[in-house]
Amino acid sequence: MVLSLVFIALLxxxxxxxxxxxxxxxxxxxxxxxxFTTGQAWTTYLLPGLGNTLKAAALAMVIxxxxxxLFGIARLSDHRWIRVPAGAVVEFFxxxxxxxxxxxxxxxxxxxxxxxxxxxPLYAVVTxxxxxxxxxxxxxxxxxxxxxPKGQTEAAYAIGLRKGQTMTSILLPQAVTVMLPAIVSQLVxxxxxxxxxxxxxQYSELLSARSTLAANYANVIPSFIVVAIIFIVVNxxxxxxxxxxxxxxxxxxxxxxxxxxxxxxEELNAAEVGGTLSTGTGGGI
Numbered sequence: 001m002v003l004s005l006v007f008i009a010l011l012x013x014x015x016x017x018x019x020x021x022x023x024x025x026x027x028x029x030x031x032x033x034x035x036f037t038t039g040q041a042w043t044t045y046l047l048p049g050l051g052n053t054l055k056a057a058a059l060a061m062v063i064x065x066x067x068x069x070l071f072g073i074a075r076l077s078d079h080r081w082i083r084v085p086a087g088a089v090v091e092f093f094x095x096x097x098x099x100x101x102x103x104x105x106x107x108x109x110x111x112x113x114x115x116x117x118x119x120x121p122l123y124a125v126v127t128x129x130x131x132x133x134x135x136x137x138x139x140x141x142x143x144x145x146x147x148x149p150k151g152q153t154e155a156a157y158a159i160g161l162r163k164g165q166t167m168t169s170i171l172l173p174q175a176v177t178v179m180l181p182a183i184v185s186q187l188v189x190x191x192x193x194x195x196x197x198x199x200x201x202q203y204s205e206l207l208s209a210r211s212t213l214a215a216n217y218a219n220v221i222p223s224f225i226v227v228a229i230i231f232i233v234v235n236x237x238x239x240x241x242x243x244x245x246x247x248x249x250x251x252x253x254x255x256x257x258x259x260x261x262x263x264x265x266e267e268l269n270a271a272e273v274g275g276t277l278s279t280g281t282g283g284g285i
Contacts, residue, residue: 003077020219032219036226041213049198049209050230056122056205057191060129064190065183067136073167075142086138092133099196102128106201121204125197128221135189137183144179145171175247184242206230 022028035041074086093101106124109115115123148171156166198208206227214223 045213048204067134071138071142144175
């Protein structure tokens with residue numbers, strides 16, 4: 001409680017200091033903030049930029065999630081000819097900065113494809129985001145599966161399930177709740193990294209639209225603040241949905257660490273005793 005009060009006091013002092021500095025520099029004048037109260041700034045600049053940001057992020061998420069799951073499972077394969085190449089691909093793309101991947105993708109599309117200049121930035125941004133984040137998500141999937149108790153796999157093999165059936169029916173459904181926080185964190189990174197395409201590839205996302213807006217209205221600092229708030233709202237919505245989904249999964253008892261009640265134990269014991277008696281009778285005892 002004391003640390004919380006101290007933190008709140010320091011945060012209030014920081015906000016007051018920033019407010020005073022902005023006021024001294026004339027950044028709180030109504031003329032700089034007025035454009036955000038009209039529809040033109042939103043319909044012409046911010047909303048189209050936000051739409052392009054969400055478009056690139058959504059495409060990257062849809063492609064990176066299954067690709068990351070595929071490579072994560074491949075890294076757990078018993079076959080060396082699958083496990084080693086998958087590990088090499090994951091480690092290679094995970095070690096390269098996402099901005100460099102975007103630049104490489106853009107140059108590849110310029111020199112090797114017929115994609116138009118209007119669509120090329122989107123392709124380059126999505127390609128860079130997919131290559132990097134799929135490799136990171138592959139490690140998340142692998143770690144989530146390895147975090148499960150080994151008894152889960154042994155029990156599945158004991159009842160005759162093959163490895164593929166064990167992975168899809170036993171391990172992955174339970175690992176979802178383990179992996180979900182890390183997956184959501186990486187999805188937030190995808191949304192934020194779309195801004196890199198606007199900086200160097202002229203992709204008309206939210207941050208790029210802010211630059212055009214600030215050039216027309218001469219409100220650089222206010223436009224940065226508004227765009228930052230928009231990013232906070234988008235990412236908070238994403239994390240809130242993920243928290244709700246995680247709670248729902250845990251309530252449905254599909255997560256790890258399910259606790260058996262006394263009635264469950266009695267039913268299992270009764271079934272075991274009944275099976276033993278049935279086997280003994282069938283054997284002619």
